[in-house]
Amino acid sequence: MLKKICLLILGIVCLVGCKTKFSVNGEYVEKAVVHFLLDQGEEYHFLKLNRTFLKEGNAMEFAKEPELSYFDNVVAVVKEIKNGVVSRTWTLKDTTITNKESGAFYAPEQKLYYFKSNNLDDNAIYRLEIDVDNGNHKITGQTKLVKGISIKYPQPNQSFNFADNNVEQNGYKGTPISFNKSADGALYKMQLKIYYKEYNLSGDEDKTLLWDLGTVKNEDLSGANPTIVAEGKGFYEYLSKKIPNDPNVYRRTLTAMEIILTAGAPDLYTYMLTNEPTSSLAQTKPTFSNVDGALGIFSSRVTIKQFKPVYIAPQTRCLNMNSTKELCQGSYTQNLNFCSDIPLDNSYSFFCN
DSSP states (O other): OHHHHHHHHHHHHHHHHOOOOOOSSOSOOOOEEEEEEEOTTOSEEEEEEEEOOOOSSOHHHHTTOGGGTOOSOEEEEEEEEETTEEEEEEEOEEEEESOOOOSSSOOSOEEEEEEEOSOOOTTOEEEEEEEETTTTEEEEEEEEOOOSOEEEESOTTOOBOOBOSOHHHHOBOEEEEEEEOOTTOSEEEEEEEEEEEEEETTEEEEEEEEEEEEEEEGGGOOSSSOEEEEEHHHHHHHHHHHSOOOTTEEEEEEEEEEEEEEEEOHHHHHHHHHTSOOOSSOOOOOOOOOSBTSEEEEEEEEEEEEEEESEETTTEESBOHHHHHHHHHSTTTGGGTBOBOOGGGTTSTTBOO
């Protein structure tokens, strides 16, 4: 019995006295992460380049430290290739932006790399070459642009028509926005940007809202010129939810509206699908990357815009008269103090005094 007790005590001593140190992190291999979309509808083209990192401790705390995500020395080049020949080359510069949304990682500042060009060629191929930390990472990628996309209706001189003179009797209307699809586009997003001005005792301020009208896949579109409808009731409901009823604001006026159509390339759509959150119990998901020497995406999208000023003499307006009346006096937005400063409306009760 005494022998058994001694063996038990010895075993406990060994368990308490011997500690095995191990790390759940395993062997770490640093990776570069690229996110870069070319858009011939924009003037500036931004590359986001980060690195993976691994440290012992609280990962959520480390994510707040930007220096852990950046490389020290980056040389990034974009080459335009036509008929197998390099026609133009851009060396990217670094910049810091201050409007990054807050989240798990550092904000609001972040480092990006960019080049400037407002005339990218639809018929060219673009090649990305990045040298990180003097050859520690060599990254390459290639993409073509999304082309052949345009807004067919409404035309720039045509108004949005969201309401009749008598909404209670006739209801709201919708304005169809049609566009031509392209074999280069896999996903289309339609938005309506609303520009307005607020007046208070301190002065006036220009403001904007961005109304999402919908996102559709190329495979779900029918006809050469598919349509997404901007519904009138949805327009006024959106404004009533997004614009606060501020007692210090005594007047608001509409200043412009802008249709924004964005079409993304097929590999961008695939990248988005594989990076969506999953609600499945099986959390294993395939990864998609189309760059060599890194993780991430080098692809393209195109942004087509149609800007409509509130009024162009003698009678072109972005929102027709009945729809303007509903904005100023309708049940959804009457408490927002909108009025019309369009000369054509000076004989109506909704004209600004």
